[in-house]
Amino acid sequence: MNDKAFTFQTLHPDTIMDALFEQGIRVDSGLTPLNSYENRVYQFQDEDRHRYVVKFYRPERWSAEQILEEHQFALELQQDEIPVAAPLLFNNQSLLTHQGFYYAVFPSLGGRQFESDNLDQMEWVGRYLARIHQTGSKKRFTARPDIGLKEYLIEPRQIFETATLIPRSLKAAFLAASDSLIDAVMAQWHGRFTTLRLHGDCHAGNILWRDGPLFVDLDDARNGPAVQDLWMLLNGDRAEQRMQLEMIIEAYEEFNAFNTDEIALIEPLRAMRMVYYLAWLIRRWDDPAFPRNFPWLTGEDYWRKQTATFLEQVKVLQEPPLQLTPMY
Template identity: 80%
Template sequence: MNDTAFTFKTLNPDTILDALFEHGIRVDSGLTPLNSFENRVYQFQDEDRQRFVVKFYRPQRWSAEQIAEEHQFALELQADEIPMAAPLRFNGDTVLTHQGYYFAVFPSLGGRQYEADNIDQMEWVGRYLGRIHQTGRRERFQHRPEMGVKEYLLEPRQVFEHSNLMPAALKERFLKTTDELIDAVMAQWHGRFNLLRLHGDCHPGNILWRDGPLFVDLDDARTGPAVQDLWMLLNGDKAEQRMQLETIIEAYEEFCPFNTEELALIEPLRAMRLVYYLAWLIRRWDDPAFPKNFPWLTGEDYWLRQTATFAEQIKTLREPPLQLVPMY
């Protein structure tokens, strides 16, 4: 796939309409872009006034086999009566192609925003995460990656070193702080957890509320520790996070046991996400959507703040990890 396709320059409305028409869908409305930088996602209405969402995957990221595993996991969850947005089949296939692009069509499922500070909603989400992981434990991904330090720390470190986006005068200090952060994570990254298929990116923005939670976007699904799908739901100070964690885990364990030793991975996982996200921005800079939406990435203030954020995370990693209050 050429670089033009990687940046979606060849994906125009006519291409999208042709791709859908090839699979028997006649669009009877405009294509409304939805919030997604990694892929290109559009909502539309067909001639029968049914609403759908079409997702075009960024070329060079996932293989057809990896996308198929994402879809299969979504369909398994749906079959287990878990509220998960799953792709539609066309002649038995969910992974569709057009002009070298992989794409998929989903029913359009509306809902309210999940309230991240609502304990009742958090309890519901914890219960469904237990069910998601109950399904996720049944088998392993064969093609999608395993969450680990190579993808989330070591490879991004190389991206930083070879990037020309950060001011040269700040690069040495930033790389030194990055190395210290990596060392701090490596000191705590242990193997005392069971690997399972995860949502992978279960933050509040990927949960809608429709008389209960509706989970969307398995684009980052991969194999890893269960706590990866829990920690991004936490917010506030440590006391608030502890209360939230107790709520989530109590509900979670109605369906699936939780290994409390994984709580020590919360801050390492947070650090890995910080590093990976920054490398993701740099890797996508050739896509015109990124300089347009992240213009501050080349500014000195941004890199000074990132260095300070990494340094603060190092301090957090050296503190005792978040723990549940013992029950007597």
């Protein structure tokens, strides 16, 4: 993945509408921006009152081969009758180009927000995640990366080292906390799992509810352990998380076996996401959308809190992992 800065400054509304017109779509409404920092995503309506979403991919992030693997996975899931937002085909092509941009068009599918504290909804999601993983296990991504220590810990640590956003007076303490967290993750990480294609970013914000779950935004799809698509659904205290995990796994195993060795990876994966996310913000700081939406990143309080958060996660990693209730 290339970290070259890109700011979308040349992606104007006229550019977007021209790109859509090339595919026979005439925009008959405004372009409503949807919440996406990494890419640029807009909802609109055509002259026949059909609603769509168009997604322009950030250049220098994914290659055409990597985006096509995302699309192919979504289309496979759709073919397997799994509710997922899959790209539309134009002349049998899902990945389109215009003025150097890669983009794709999706149907606008709408729905209510997934209720992360609704155990019935969580049970449904557990079943569908098992089915997603059944499809995901049929083959592996070859162009897209694996979830691993290098991309999620080692490379971010190098970014922290040279980052000018981190206040000089706090940098040593932050780097020491980062190193402690990385060491703690490495001590807990294991390879006792089967790698498969994943949604990769399966949190509540990427699930809509339409008489059942609808999974959206496979932009971060990767190879990795199945538990990566489960742990971000857990919330609350430790007892609540254990109850939720047990419910998800019970529902999951109606369709697919779950390797309980992967439970020990939940807190390492959480730590990896913390580190990777912070490095991502630093990488994208040259994009004007980031200083505008994350102004606190320049404040000393933010970095003090991040240092404390990393050290707290070190303590969590030193505790025993979640345990399922024994079955007798």
